[in-house]
Amino acid sequence: MVYLPHFLALNGHIQAFIYCWIELLQVKLRQPLKYDRELFKLSDGGTIALDWHIDNETGGGRPSMGGKRMPILALISGLSGGNDNLYLYSMIRMASAAGFKCVVINFRGASGVQLTSGLIYWMNLWQDLKEPIDYIHSKYCLLDGQKVRRIYAYGVSLGASLLVSYLQNESSKCPLDGACSFGAPYNLQDNVPYFKQNGFKFYDFSMGHFFYKSALEPKLQELSSYVEPEKLENFQRRLYQHRFSMMDMDQNAIIPFFGYQGTHGLNEYYRNTQAVGRLHLIKVPTLFLNAEDDPCYNPELYPYKEFEGASDHIVLAMTKRGGHCCHLSGGLWPVQWQPSVFMEFLEYIERIKVKGD
Template sequence: MSHEGFSYAAPWWLPGGNAQTLWAALASRRHFGPSPTWTRQRWNTPDDDFIDVDQARHASASKAPLLVLFHGLEGSSASQYAVAFADFAAANGLAFAVPHFRGCSGELNRAPRAYHSGDFEEIDWILRRFALEHPGRALIAAGVSLGGNALMRWAAEMGESASQRVRAVAAICSPLDLAAGGHAIGQGFNRLVYTRMFLASMVPKALKKLEQHPGLFDREALLAARNLYEFDNLFTAPLHGFRDTPDYWSRASAKPVLHQIRVPALALNALNDPFVPASSLPTPQQVGRHVTLWQPGQGGHVGFPVSHGAVGLPGHVRAMPDAVGHWLLQHI
């Protein structure tokens, strides 16, 4: 197991995974350069739906690599990690794009489906399209949380042929064992804060989906859902071809198939991530030689805030994109 690639130390005034997670999301500095601006393209999907893809407007050479970032649950190009990665890309002359999973760009998608943690067919279609549109650029891809699990599932499914699409992939704070992550987020403080936050976004979107497609699921049962297990059982699992939540969490998890990956892959997980129990993380014996594991003791869930300036405030989150981005660039 490799720790040396990202020697992260949390600021002394942010002890614990929850503080590091929440500060990074709510109060951290995301960019050193200008705030990123985006050009949005709408891509029609093979099943007559659409996704919205945001491409950063900063300059990059025509042959510079393209970094594609897949966001996490209910994330977008406005998420703090997406802004920080855009800043890294601008500073290093890379083209940068954030494809939104269906329904995450601010406009509800048309089809009777949304997105899920094992959506590797969607990842495949998106990466193929990027490769077609940017034939002169080397492609590298990173995924955060849900997006990272889906990206690793894709790399495992593709095996040797993944290298025809990308040079390297990275998963950041991904619940590679979805059952362990799903149960962790449904308990105690996590349930009070994070579960409530996710459901506050996911339930209204699901109800709009029901207006689009009457009879898709039981409205009253969904309104009664109090955790992600219950939500996934009623909505995510049946809409995406899974029997129920246990079937979804089992078949969509990347951890059991990480050994099938044949392209350089990085899995970064903080040991104090409140969503991802350290006991559930993969070991070197489980992943094979193509996968690098970075498992620092601190960082929280997509946190990794760093002290900045003489006083150590307000803190920034560029260190993690720098470390992950430079690791990816080593494989071009």
């Protein structure tokens, strides 16, 4: 399948600009998708929302154990952690049309859900995927101990990083039947200098300020009920000091908040969260899609050699253009291309699994 970029999308920077406007006009202002919300309690006391897409075929949200048992597709967002992103909307529309029951696994404290523990969402909390996926698999995919429907996952950017970390840590114990990673970073630590400087520091600045204003600052009051005052005050001060740089805020505020201190702690954090060096641990059929002109990732850091010999379960698809989680195509009105690639992959796996039943 060949990617033909939209005629206006000349490079990754322009893709990002067009994407933001399309997302605003088509998704955030219109809110075209309807969800049935199910709240899920994490083992540490935190709460996340499972948003089941209300599709036209069944007219409902949560899966039924009777009648047609549609395969489940769990979707995980990027930095914003919500359910109203273009890359989710595009995928849900195509997956629903193909007969998949879609559910967005929101991050803790995101999408209108209050914090109910002393943790915020970030790259090291892969268990925030394990617990809801285990729950969905147990409740909706098993009947009397027998598997009656399959479950897949699709993660984007930060969500893809968490998904890959989950796949690596769970390895052969993972209940997923297949997975899709869109725009995942692989070598987070070595990519920091590139991310901070590329685009005249625009991405580091804009993502940092966006994350601070939309996901961190509004939650500080809620954190005060669960975090010691001195720790929270230090966290708040560091966030404010570094709010105009995603990487500086990450290394000087967020990572220390999770208990990783000093240079040794920083190195340990990156060892525990980045994909490179551990791709061989993935035992679930997984398709990775990235673009060489992704303005958020150094093209020299893509682990091509590791993909070649890591595992028979993973495949990397690269396009020369596509930007960061954009891949805009189409005619006058841009549309995202990646859902067609991922759905071809998922439908192929589903057909193979059905034949094997």
